[in-house]
Amino acid sequence: MRLLIIEDNQDLCSELADFLELQGDTIDTAADGVTGLHLAVVNEYDAVILDLTLPGMDGLELCRRLRHDAGNWVPVLMLTARDTLEDRLSGFEHGTDDYLVKPFSLQELKCRLDALARRTAGLHQPTSLSVGDLQLMPETREVRRAGTLIELTAIEFQILELLMRQSPKVVSRPHIEYSIWGDSPPDGEALRVHIHHLRQAIDKPFSTPLLHTIRGVGYQLKQSHAVSA
Known part of the structure; x- marks a missing residue:
């Protein structure tokens, strides 16, 4: 173990x-x-x-x-x-x-x-996470949307998994930074850049956005259009 x-x-x-x-x-x-x-x-x-x-x-x-x-x-x-x-x-x-x-x-x-x-064993950790037509498989580290395989970096995968586990909650920037980098996060633009790349991968090729920015708070993964990205 x-x-x-x-x-x-x-x-x-x-x-x-x-x-x-x-x-x-x-x-x-x-x-x-x-x-x-x-x-x-x-x-x-x-x-x-x-x-x-x-x-x-x-x-x-x-x-x-x-x-x-x-x-x-x-x-x-x-x-x-x-x-x-x-x-x-x-x-x-x-x-x-x-x-x-x-x-x-x-x-x-x-x-x-x-x-x-x-x-x-297997009781609490789901074999897959889903938000809308977006699916993440923690064990195989695969991400698919509408059946299309999406390639992510290790950090992008970590951010997405965290947002999917918390969905539809809003996850604060400090919480994401701490979860990824602990007490030593890189400069303030690092998370923004990773979020931008993540959005390009999971949202840009598709008609419905899932990743939303909650200004002044953090980020949310949600199927609804209620919050503007």
Whole structure:
């Protein structure tokens, strides 16, 4: 499995990573909530191991943003020293899939991760995304409109997938920039240029525009003509 460990205790993080790599898993790590959220949004993982107490953004807020802002339903195993019913309920309300109370055995951690991956495989991530006659296949990274194959760069594909997952919501410029580049976005014109190229690819050859600019806010992927591009 490809796993993301978000844990600020470097000794524990190294111990988890070393153990899981010995089991054949591929591991990415983050020591704070902001970096962890960025990695979880821009990469595909089989599961995320998430500490509750993190610098920058705690585990509950990270999980909430991952679910509600990014529309990402990767299985999340929360690590915590808190074991009250209220704490567990709060975690589940924010989108956590399972809880593991510190201290724990590494074997139990692995068993819970395997169970989460089996239980959630294919349940939350659709095999395709559609808006009008535009279709995106995340697994094969194909984009088609009205049956016509559309070639996109990697960044254009990421932007389109984000807009399609959020459709018909308006997605702000800062949210798109953070999802693509994290805390180090390029100059202010970069996103505008990528949006222009994306619009040329998915809208220009067709009679009905789908990608709309909401001035002063961000962008929206929607079939309606209600918002001018």
